[in-house]
Amino acid sequence: MVLGFGAVVVLGIDLSIAGKATKVFSLVEDTTPPELTLKVIGSQWKWTYDYMEDDIQIVSNLDRDIAESEDTYLRDVDNKMILPVDTRIRFLHTATDVLHAWWVPALAYKKDAIPGYINETWAIIEKEGIYRGQCAEICGTGHAFMPIVVEAVSKEKYAAWVDGKKEAATAALAEASADKTWSMDELMARGEQVYNTACGACHQPTGLGLPPAFPALKGSAFTTTSEISAHLDIIINGKPGTAMAAWGAQLNDLEIAAVTTYERNAWGNDTGDMVQPAEVKAARSNNK
Template sequence: MCRRFTTVSSLLLLTAGLAGFQSTQAEYGINFPPPAADVAQEIYDIHMLTMRIATFLLLVVFSFVIYSLYFHRKSRGYQADQNFHNTWFGNWSWVIVPALVLGVDLTIASNADTVLKKVWDVPKDEKLMDVKVTGHQWWWEFDYLDHGIKVESRYIPEEKAGDLYLREVDNRLVLPTDTKIRFLHTSADVLHAFWVPELAFKKDAIPGYVTETWSEINREGVFRGQCAELCGTWHSRMPLVVESVSPEKFQEWVNEQQAIKVATAAEAASTKTWSKNELMTKGKALYETKCAACHQVTGLGLPPAFPPLNGSHIVNGPVEGHLNMVINGKPGTAMQAWGSLNDLEIAAIVTYERNTWDNKTGDTVQPTDVALAR
């Protein structure tokens, strides 16, 4: 009866194991994402070589283990060899096995060293397109140095992003295919790290330093990454989205961005007196893009690091103090200087903050007021 029960149990376990194996077949294709650059492909190839070697060694080791468990088990009456350590293999296995392992390591390392040099050594004898990547708490800034374009990239809130929450941004990093691109990495505050797996590299952005990497994207597509350095409370809200397009489409995008830049500059430089409603509309959009990450859409902030603006003595105090805080920031705190915004943008944000939530100052700040405050 006991033997029969054991046999039935074994069959049930075998059946469950086969069923579990079949259910995992759908996930068999999970691996690194398909590379989008030649260097990334080389890294992928090293990964696959490592996995093949590891799988082969796993099979060899398990074969020995299974063989020993079956043929040397106690139920067969096998007696353990008490003098194995004095045999030829017993003496030399301590040298042979580590030597084989070292040989495997060196096989992988030699290829890896060559690829690493390609990743870190930026081509010097060719014309490259330069993109400066600046990490902020918690968003990315991309400067297309050859085109005079600046793009700010922030995560999209869950209600708008849906399934791509923390994987989608408002402005993607648009790059051309078949073009060597040099990335210049730095940070405005703490350590960040630019990481898009399909492009082959991960590079730290260090405050006060500029480091460089490069890539040449060989196909069109959308590639997602994220900040790979723990940079603070909202580290998870720093996704990266790269959209690669053909050189022709990229030039069209550049022309559009340059036209928007010219129109924005002209609008900000005009002497027009803006109505309160116009400033509130612009200010709401700008606040939710640039300020809400820290101070929240509700204006309640995240104390103590990010104080509330709703009911704030600065927001409800003199306009001059409010403008000074926005333009120059506050040293020693997370409040950075926003003087890089144009006069109209700052005027709109300040007007919105002073006339929303429970703040009802009634003030209307004009771009000329911001110009004087600078």
């Protein structure tokens, strides 16, 4: 087949444009193997960070204890993302419920976090310090309460942090598996910590929730009169068709026992119900 002069010119222009576009695209969608990969999961209204190589997970919520007079009011979190400098980092973005967007302007360009889909960005942080960002996709009434805080540290400090997190996780697992009967005071103290980290963003620290999407737990039939087995089932397996996620893979037996006890006795619920880690272990076995 012989191409006419006009066709050759058009083809030449197309190829010249494609060549330039390919170069630009290769800069935006970097394919160099990463040294560190983080899965960033947006949820109403918190961030979960999975450090893929080290099997570490962090849940990051708004720090609600900061006064309005402070510079970091609504801009700080309970758990920062810790990252090493001079390291090629890949971020994998997704969400559990609605559209979110993890955006730290000084580190990476904005990209949506979409339920059931993975988007990718990457960064190399050159300077140690604190970097702040915010969810950049309107995700509901709590959109303004999803700050992002990244602390960049030296590679040596990062390695020490990873070792510390692994040691803490091992100790927590051993504690949760121990043959111990926990007191009400112990369960309530531990349960409040777990609740504020995992549940408070949706059901609120007051237990009043944000109906209808996030029902109240204070004074509800679910937390005051339902069977404990049903309560455990919801926490472990979630509830399909709702925003209630499954926490069975993220919380150990002691944490689930404690938060169940807390929800059934906090805010004036006062059922007197206590749940022990052994009961959670049995509930997990029943699900298999």
